[in-house]
Amino acid sequence: MAVQGEKRSNPLIAGAFFVALALIWEFSVRWFGVKAYLLPSLSDIGVAFWDARGLLLEHGLVTLGEVLSGFVAAAVLGVALAALIHVVPIARSTLYPMVIALQSIPKIGLAPLMVVWLGYGFGSKLVMAFLFAFFPIVIATLGGLAGVPANLEEHFRALGAGRWTMFRRLQVPAAMPNFMDGCKVAMPLAVIGAIVGEFVGSNNGLGNVILLATGSSQTALTFAALLAVTLLSLAMFYIVELVSKFIWWRAI
């Protein structure tokens, strides 16, 4: 029994809603004779997805590699930078404003530059994924470090804990929940970054598939590739979600 005021979603209603949407898509495309290169029917997309599964898997793995390496780099460097800004006063007055300023640059605009600097291959995509994922992680981790309860910091001081002990044993674990929140925001952004990088100049990856398919009016394949990107993004998000289950001490 749900208590009054408790929100519950009915899976039946949700399911029926999506089935209805799919049916409307499928049949309106047929009845109104929408051209397949503008909007393919849902079943055409399904067929295209199945037919191109080898291609999508191959390019999906390329994109996955870019996303993962960009994300991991962002997590490692993001935490390091947040820690530096938090601990070193000079970093707070120099690096922090710089980070904020850099964050305001539209990162999409950097993609062509990255291709010029790093070429058409893996490197420029890694950097794009990194750039998209980096800032949310820095900001979230900084918030976590600043939010360590003052009574716990005082307790550690009373125990004679030095800076390093305080950082490792108190501030890092206390900031973990915020860091995980940052990762949840950053992971889908890393996917976007990699795809943007592939759009601007690449030989492979799902972004490349989307470009080529659109260029040759294979719209069903475009949709199939978009579906693959979405699935990739969802799967990555779900992994972050799973990992964050290990950081259960939210409310201190």
Next chain:
Amino acid sequence: MTEMAIRVDGLTKYYGGAGGTKALEDVDLGIGDCEFVSIIGPSGCGKSTLLRILAGLHGHDSGTATLFGEAVTAPRDDVGVVFQTSNLLPWLTVTRNLTLALEIRHGKAAAAAADVAAMIELLNLKGFEDKFPHELSGGMKHRVAIGQALMQNPRVLLMDEPFGALDALTRDRLNIELLRLWQRDRKTVVLITHSISEAVLLSDRVLVLSERPGRLIADIRIDLPRPRDPSTTRDLPAFGDHVVELSRIMGVV
């Protein structure tokens, strides 16, 4: 009372520099080694401030504060502090929280060698060794916090209203445990409390601070026989006399 454990002379403390909030004014007090002393006083009179100065967490503006003859300039290894909030780390089990102070002060080896089982027994926490703080009641958390301080086997135990937020029954139980511990180990204990009867029950002496800025206005020796026990000690006529005397000084009666 052979050696003075704690000496405070002419201690004055401002928050926000002279001209700011005057928290303590010209406080003089001495606490003997192995003495159990309670400090009571109205809310905001500077009790926590005094404790933090003794713990080496806050500086002061004039006067001196010494422990075993040495001026307090930083937190000391032989002082255990129990704060009003229980201050457990939510990501550590009861066992790890109990040994945390040891681990931070003396390293992992010292923590691993500590007799946690005995402390668990003493605190009446059997079966909760591997639980996390959020799985404990408020009173259990306070017991763990006190246990953490005791595990360091400090010479001086400073406690800031460690039972502040607890109901009378739990308080009594923890008081009994505290009495038992102190009667066994004989440390110097400074206990800040709001409860006059708790102060009388536990202490050799009760110090009373005035309204802010805190000044020492009374120093009452409690000559009740030991070992004490809440159920019997409270029935002694001298117990009631002390409670009435302190209530008068505090202006409650």
